[in-house]
Amino acid sequence: xxxxxxxxxxxxxxxxxxxxxxxxxxxxxxxxxxxxxxxxxxxxxxxxxxxxxxxxxxxxxxxxxxxxxxxxxxxxxxxxxxxxxxxxxxxxxxxxxxxxxxxxxxxxxxxxxxxxxxxxxxxxxxxxxxxxxxxxxxxxxxxxxxxxxxxxxxxxxxxxxxxxxxxxxxxxxxxxxxxxxxxxxxxxxxxxxxxxxxxxx
Amino acid sequence: xxxxxxxxxxxxxxxxxxxxxxxxxxxxxxxxxxxxxxxxxxxxxxxxxxxxxxxxxxxxxxxxxxxxxxxxxxxxxxxxxxxxxxxxxxxxxxxxxxxxxxxxxxxxxxxxxxxxxxxxxxxxxxxxxxxxxxxxxxxxxxxxxxxxxxxxxxxxxxxxxxxxxxxxxxxxxxxxxxxxxxxxxxxxxxxxxxxxxxxxxxxxxxxxxxxxxxxxxxxxxxxxxxxxxxxxxxxxxxxxxxxxxxxxxxxxxxxxxxxxxxxxxxxxxxxxxxxxxxxxxxxxxxxx
Numbered sequence: 001x002x003x004x005x006x007x008x009x010x011x012x013x014x015x016x017x018x019x020x021x022x023x024x025x026x027x028x029x030x031x032x033x034x035x036x037x038x039x040x041x042x043x044x045x046x047x048x049x050x051x052x053x054x055x056x057x058x059x060x061x062x063x064x065x066x067x068x069x070x071x072x073x074x075x076x077x078x079x080x081x082x083x084x085x086x087x088x089x090x091x092x093x094x095x096x097x098x099x100x101x102x103x104x105x106x107x108x109x110x111x112x113x114x115x116x117x118x119x120x121x122x123x124x125x126x127x128x129x130x131x132x133x134x135x136x137x138x139x140x141x142x143x144x145x146x147x148x149x150x151x152x153x154x155x156x157x158x159x160x161x162x163x164x165x166x167x168x169x170x171x172x173x174x175x176x177x178x179x180x181x182x183x184x185x186x187x188x189x190x191x192x193x194x195x196x197x198x199x200x201x
Numbered sequence: 202x203x204x205x206x207x208x209x210x211x212x213x214x215x216x217x218x219x220x221x222x223x224x225x226x227x228x229x230x231x232x233x234x235x236x237x238x239x240x241x242x243x244x245x246x247x248x249x250x251x252x253x254x255x256x257x258x259x260x261x262x263x264x265x266x267x268x269x270x271x272x273x274x275x276x277x278x279x280x281x282x283x284x285x286x287x288x289x290x291x292x293x294x295x296x297x298x299x300x301x302x303x304x305x306x307x308x309x310x311x312x313x314x315x316x317x318x319x320x321x322x323x324x325x326x327x328x329x330x331x332x333x334x335x336x337x338x339x340x341x342x343x344x345x346x347x348x349x350x351x352x353x354x355x356x357x358x359x360x361x362x363x364x365x366x367x368x369x370x371x372x373x374x375x376x377x378x379x380x381x382x383x384x385x386x387x388x389x390x391x392x393x394x395x396x397x398x399x400x401x402x403x404x405x406x407x408x409x410x411x412x413x414x415x416x417x418x419x420x421x422x423x424x425x426x427x428x429x430x431x432x433x434x435x436x437x438x439x440x441x442x443x444x445x446x447x448x449x450x451x452x453x454x455x456x457x458x459x460x461x462x463x464x465x466x467x468x469x470x471x472x473x474x475x476x477x478x479x480x481x482x483x484x485x486x487x488x489x
Contacts, residue, residue: 003303010296011289056287063251063287064304065276201253 004066004074005081008048015047023093033094033101035144037109038116040086042140045079045117049124050133059201072193076185079117083110107174114181116140118188125195203229204265205351205383206250211259213245220245220407223259227351227385227400232377233412234394235387236475237404238483243387244284246404247355250385251281263351277306280349282340282386284356290329294322294339305347316342334365341369345376352376354386358393370396391475401475405482422478425452425460427468436463442481453481 009016022043026036051057052075061071087106094101120136127135155162168176206227213220220242227233237243248254249261252268252275261268263275288297294317302308317324320338331339337357344352358366374397376382388394394401394415402412413421425440428449437443439459440452453473454460460468473481 003300006303007300010299011292013296014291051289056285057289059253059283060287060301062253063276063279063281063283064301065273066304067272200255201248 001066001070001074001077004061004071005078008044008078008082011051012044012047015043019043020089020093023090024097027093027097027099030099033090033099033105034108034112036094037087037090037106038112040090041083041110041113042116043086044082045075046120046133046136048075048078049121049136053124053132055201058199062201068196068199069193072189072196075121075192076117076189079114079121083113111177111181114185116143118181118185121188122192122195125192125199205229205263206385207260207262207265208246208249209260209262211246211249211256211261213249213254213256215245218242218407220249223409225402225409225412227383227402229383230381231399232373232384232386232397233400233402234391234398235385235402235404236389236391236394236479237387238479239389241404242407243404244355245407247353247385247387250353251279252276277347278350280344280347280352282337282344282352282354282357284359286328286331286336286340288328288339288343291327293325293327294342295324297328297339298343301343302346308347310346312348313342313346316345333360334362337361337365337369341372350381351383351385354384356387356389358388358390366390366393373397391479394475403479403482405479410482418475418478419472421457422453422455422473423457423460424471424473424477425454425464425468426450426471427464431464431467439463444481453477 019040023036023040026039052061062068087110091101091106120139123136124132165173204226206225208223208225211220211223211225218240223246225246235243235246245254249256250263252261252272264278266275268275289300292300298313302310302313316322320335320342322335322339322342328336328339341357344354358369361369370393373384373386377384377397398415400412400414401418403410411418426449429445432443432445432450437452439456440454443450443452457470460470
């Protein structure tokens with residue numbers, strides 16, 4: 001299984017060369033650190049999917065001594081592993097450029113990443129291969145552009161929920177958010193596994 | 202004699218196409234050639250052997266084990282070669298090896314580099330720059346480097362030039378010297394098989410027509426030639442399919458004895474090649 005996760009790096013040797021410049025770019029243009037953490041986390045896992053949506057890749061992986069459960073597990077665990085690595089690298093870069101950031105930035109960035117992964121990973125196995133990566137990346141930037149506005153709009157209009165969240169104590173809010181994200185991520189994982197088990201190549 | 206692959210009553214339905222009631226045994230230590238026209242169901246059957254497809258009904262067992270409980274153990278013992286390139290196109294052979302090798306407990310790096318040298322494969326060039334023949338050699342080098350007991354190949358000779366096809370067949374023959382290896386490969390170039398196959402499995406329209414030793418095939422089938430006046434609805438029954446021409450008929454029989462009884466010396470018998478058998482069976486007029 002570790003081999004399946006390590007595969008991503010071998011596959012993306014060249015893409016990794018642009019990983020650092022991209023992060024540096026976001027740091028230099030002074031994007032919010034949470035945003036930089038999010039972009040950095042997305043880089044490797046979603047790049048891998050650009051390969052994995054191809055039928056040939058699935059034929060190869062499934063002909064090797066791996067089970068389908070393992071192949072999917074490597075995706076979900078790999079996403080977390082690469083997210084942590086990306087956070088490490090990004091933190092160092094931010095530190096080197098003397099840009100302040102907090103644990104909350106990391107928490108927001110990684111939460112958004114995990115949620116985004118949870119909602120999009122199953123799509124790679126439901127939709128027809130070909131343009132999934134494009135669709136996902138475009139929807140990501142759309143969400144990033146109009147997402148905050150939607151959240152603000154909802155916060156203003158669904159005052160009951162807003163009040164409820166605002167009234168939570170900080171520890172409860174954090175624990176709750178962590179739990180929700182974990183549950184969503186696990187549900188996504190199980191769903192994808194079930195879908196993948198039934199696929200024919 | 203042990204069966205390495207065992208398909209029992211396997212059925213798989215698709216829209217407008219199905220593979221029906223396949224009973225197929227692949228014997229250990231032999232080369233089985235899997236023949237049939239394009240679209241006969243060969244690839245579907247191979248995919249079920251590899252667990253890329255799950256049958257709707259029936260049982261698939263490899264090495265006596267089933268995929269539900271022993272998927273990894275089974276695949277550990279198989280080397281596979283597919284028709285098209287399934288490796289990441291942009292990667293070079295060295296990187297592909299780095300991805301594939303750790304998947305196998307028995308991976309043998311020395312053996313791999315030995316094949317790389319034997320096949321004259323470049324390690325640092327992207328796979329997509331390889332010719333069809335080189336891609337095949339690369340797949341083969343990878344398939345052979347983990348001491349697989351069973352080698353499954355889907356159309357390995359398709360699109361290869363005659364010289365390399367022969368090299369490939371020679372290589373497969375060499376592999377067979379090593380004890381209890383089993384090779385199962387599909388092809389529609391039947392001349393490949395006369396050289397190396399011990400058994401022939403023949404599929405047509407989603408059904409397995411026969412799975413016999415190459416000697417049995419030669420003994421059971423024959424081409425019969427004679428004058429048109431010999432044919433009537435009764436005598437025709439001894440043939441699988443009859444081809445009529447103004448100069449006489451040519452027919453395939455799977456019952457040489459009956460034909461001899463009916464026609465005696467009035468007809469000429471010729472050895473039926475695999476291609477003849479495929480061609481006449483495709484004619485489709487099944488007797489009985």
